[in-house]
Amino acid sequence: MQSPIYLTGTGQTRFGEHWDMSIKDLMEESIDAAIENAGCTALDIDMVIVANMLGEVASNQAHLGAMAASLLPHHPPALRAEAACASGAVALHTACALLESGKAQTVLVVGVEKMTDIAPSKIAAGLMGAADAEKDAPCGLTFPGIFGLIANRYMHEFNLSRERLNHVSARHHKNGVKNPFAQFRKEIPAEAISMSPKVADPLCMLDCSPISDGAASVVLSTKFESPIKIAASQLATDTLSITDRPTITSFAATKDAMSAALQEANIEREEIAHIELHDCFSIAALISLEDMGFATPGNAIALYEKESPMTINQSGGLKACGHPVAATGIKQVIDVSKQLKNSKSSYGLAHNFGGAAATCGIHILSHA
Amino acid sequence: MQSPIYLTGTGQTRFGEHWDMSIKDLMEESIDAAIENAGCTALDIDMVIVANMLGEVASNQAHLGAMAASLLPHHPPALRAEAACASGAVALHTACALLESGKAQTVLVVGVEKMTDIAPSKIAAGLMGAADAEKDAPCGLTFPGIFGLIANRYMHEFNLSRERLNHVSARHHKNGVKNPFAQFRKEIPAEAISMSPKVADPLCMLDCSPISDGAASVVLSTKFESPIKIAASQLATDTLSITDRPTITSFAATKDAMSAALQEANIEREEIAHIELHDCFSIAALISLEDMGFATPGNAIALYEKESPMTINQSGGLKACGHPVAATGIKQVIDVSKQLKNSKSSYGLAHNFGGAAATCGIHILSHA
Numbered sequence: 222m223q224s225p226i227y228l229t230g231t232g233q234t235r236f237g238e239h240w241d242m243s244i245k246d247l248m249e250e251s252i253d254a255a256i257e258n259a260g261c262t263a264l265d266i267d268m269v270i271v272a273n274m275l276g277e278v279a280s281n282q283a284h285l286g287a288m289a290a291s292l293l294p295h296h297p298p299a300l301r302a303e304a305a306c307a308s309g310a311v312a313l314h315t316a317c318a319l320l321e322s323g324k325a326q327t328v329l330v331v332g333v334e335k336m337t338d339i340a341p342s343k344i345a346a347g348l349m350g351a352a353d354a355e356k357d358a359p360c361g362l363t364f365p366g367i368f369g370l371i372a373n374r375y376m377h378e379f380n381l382s383r384e385r386l387n388h389v390s391a392r393h394h395k396n397g398v399k400n401p402f403a404q405f406r407k408e409i410p411a412e413a414i415s416m417s418p419k420v421a422d423p424l425c426m427l428d429c430s431p432i433s434d435g436a437a438s439v440v441l442s443t444k445f446e447s448p449i450k451i452a453a454s455q456l457a458t459d460t461l462s463i464t465d466r467p468t469i470t471s472f473a474a475t476k477d478a479m480s481a482a483l484q485e486a487n488i489e490r491e492e493i494a495h496i497e498l499h500d501c502f503s504i505a506a507l508i509s510l511e512d513m514g515f516a517t518p519g520n521a522i523a524l525y526e527k528e529s530p531m532t533i534n535q536s537g538g539l540k541a542c543g544h545p546v547a548a549t550g551i552k553q554v555i556d557v558s559k560q561l562k563n564s565k566s567s568y569g570l571a572h573n574f575g576g577a578a579a580t581c582g583i584h585i586l587s588h589a
Numbered sequence: 590m591q592s593p594i595y596l597t598g599t600g601q602t603r604f605g606e607h608w609d610m611s612i613k614d615l616m617e618e619s620i621d622a623a624i625e626n627a628g629c630t631a632l633d634i635d636m637v638i639v640a641n642m643l644g645e646v647a648s649n650q651a652h653l654g655a656m657a658a659s660l661l662p663h664h665p666p667a668l669r670a671e672a673a674c675a676s677g678a679v680a681l682h683t684a685c686a687l688l689e690s691g692k693a694q695t696v697l698v699v700g701v702e703k704m705t706d707i708a709p710s711k712i713a714a715g716l717m718g719a720a721d722a723e724k725d726a727p728c729g730l731t732f733p734g735i736f737g738l739i740a741n742r743y744m745h746e747f748n749l750s751r752e753r754l755n756h757v758s759a760r761h762h763k764n765g766v767k768n769p770f771a772q773f774r775k776e777i778p779a780e781a782i783s784m785s786p787k788v789a790d791p792l793c794m795l796d797c798s799p800i801s802d803g804a805a806s807v808v809l810s811t812k813f814e815s816p817i818k819i820a821a822s823q824l825a826t827d828t829l830s831i832t833d834r835p836t837i838t839s840f841a842a843t844k845d846a847m848s849a850a851l852q853e854a855n856i857e858r859e860e861i862a863h864i865e866l867h868d869c870f871s872i873a874a875l876i877s878l879e880d881m882g883f884a885t886p887g888n889a890i891a892l893y894e895k896e897s898p899m900t901i902n903q904s905g906g907l908k909a910c911g912h913p914v915a916a917t918g919i920k921q922v923i924d925v926s927k928q929l930k931n932s933k934s935s936y937g938l939a940h941n942f943g944g945a946a947a948t949c950g951i952h953i954l955s956h957a
Binding site for chain 2: 282300311321324346349350358456
């Protein structure tokens with residue numbers, strides 16, 4: 222990267238069920254918080270990128286870039302970036318490109334999702350837009366169904382028991398208790414996970430991240446310095462449909478993005494002390510840790526059964542924080558920055574994917 | 590701009606009613622054509638940007654970046670950019686930022702829309718997502734309704750007769766006859782325009798661009814040279830809702846984008862010989878020409894009543910070519926490049942807006 226990109230300001234709403242707030246209200250609360258936190262004013266924002274997946278489906282609202290820009294006094298140029306659940310990461314990547322190109326010096330990135338206003342069946346159908354509507358949806362698959370297949374195959378290949386898998390969600394829920402922005406702040410014992418209602422065998426309700434409303438915003442700048450900077454911003458893409466892949470127990474996009482991110486940051490994997498990863502389903506956390514090289518295939522569960530050398534989803538992850546789709550990738554970066562500020566370690570990482578990891582975005586943060 | 594961005598390859602489908610093609614099929618045809626036209630191979634594509642507005646509404650399909658990347662052998666990193674009908678322009682702008690940042694050397698930009706598979710009432714509701722769902726839609730407005738209000742006010746302020754307005758669509762239809770990619774290739778006499786069924790007083794059916802399927806792709810590159818380059822890429826944003834504006838007969842976003850584009854290209858307005866502008870409705874063409882400074886307020890109609898110093902929508906514009914929403918901004922750039930290649934003039938301009946010009950993107954092209 223030519224000039225450092227600073228994480229100049231951060232702000233988010235609590236994730237959860239916000240019956241009294243519209244998509245615009247959610248954006249506004251997180252934007253106000255991020256600008257108040259930043260070392261600049263609203264008028265310093267050169268460009269706005271909004272990450273959103275379900276605006277059309279849940280709120281009859283496209284054109285969210287202009288809606289966010291309308292909330293600022295000078296309504297700067299704006300656009301919306303989308304890659305399903307990886308919308309947050311692709312918006313951050315777009316912002317980095319704009320900053321590195323010199324087209325902008327200070328960019329506001331807003332991730333937002335309003336999911337609880339419509340029937341869960343409609344949200345489930347909308348979320349299936351993240352898969353291939355010609356290849357995956359006609360099989361009757363839903364996203365829990367896709368990750369149920371993946372979990373089944375993983376447990377078969379690596380002889381992972383249902384009981385051991387329980388430790389993933391249990392850890393995330395334990396971590397979430399301390400996070401004031403988390404949707405669920407309740408410790409849940411490991412044995413309760415697999416006793417919750419079955420959603421898509423072998424996955425139970427407590428293996429799945431919830432449906433949530435929420436927004437998270439960051440101000441990225443090459444002009445206004447801050448203690449934390451972006452050390453790497455990388456995207457990678459795989460086939461959209463899982464039917465086109467050689468394996469479903471490993472995600473090529475995560476591997477590609479991780480390898481490129483380590484190279485861009487010019488660091489070793491072991492230097493990363495804090496990770497926020499995309500645990501849309503418990504099984505996804507294990508596969509992602511393996512694809513990022515923090516464990517060998519089949520062995521990531523050990524990182525949940527004992528103390529891990531780095532923190533994993535200290536925020537509570539998608540499971541406990543909630544998963545307002547496009548807000549997640551922005552919120553992960555906010556959490557990693559908080560962890561780094563309270564840490565002597567140099568690097569933290571946010572891992573965000575969309576669909577069955579058809580898109581993966583990895584951002585590495587460091588002290589400036 | 591640091592290094593020239595070349596328009597290395599272009600390709601499009603015919604715009605129209607493609608009952609036998611899915612959104613994926615449309616993308617594939619235009620991508621194949623653009624890559625065949627380019628001085629590179631598919632494997633040279635570093636990144637894919639897909640412009641799309643209505644994928645979720647009309648095809649239950651989000652995540653179109655990964656879908657487009659799946660069509661390439663190496664599925665490079667990809668994302669979708671959206672700003673309603675200006676999605677094409679914001680995707681081009683994003684591609685320029687990626688190229689100027691050095692994050693990519695060759696970017697494929699695909700604009701696609703599949704609109705004819707669902708009921709026109711559902712498409713009309715989807716298109717209203719380009720306006721403010723909290724402020725504009727509850728008034729019962731549709732987009733023809735919004736532009737009907739605008740046309741009424743414009744005709745009152747500037748004493749423009751319904752008969753004179755007819756010349757806009759008539760000229761666009763006349764131009765479209767020669768365009769093999771246009772949806773409608775039939776000359777329509779001026780007097781027939783206002784005799785077509787009324788849609789939103791004073792606008793008639795032949796004042797409105799149609800509902801269309803189609804895709805258009807370009808390959809932009811800093812590595813593979815070509816005779817045409819991007820001389821300026823600028824976006825501007827206005828309030829999303831027309832209820833928040835001081836006037837509805839002039840669009841601030843067009844003025845802002847134009848002023849910035851002329852400055853970036855470092856040229857005078859008079860050097861522009863070819864324009865493709867966003868005539869979603871006939872009245873929009875007049876307002877846009879005035880906001881870009883090619884006519885004083887109320888006088889743009891004169892550019893349609895006699896020969897204009899520059900060509901205007903030689904392709905047929907949105908009226909005759911069709912308006913597959915997000916494909917339009919890409920197709921405009923393709924048409925301007927063709928016009929420049931057959932011209933001794935130095936500059937051509939593509940003007941693309943979204944909603945009631947809440948977002949405006951202007952691209953100036955020149956000989957390399």
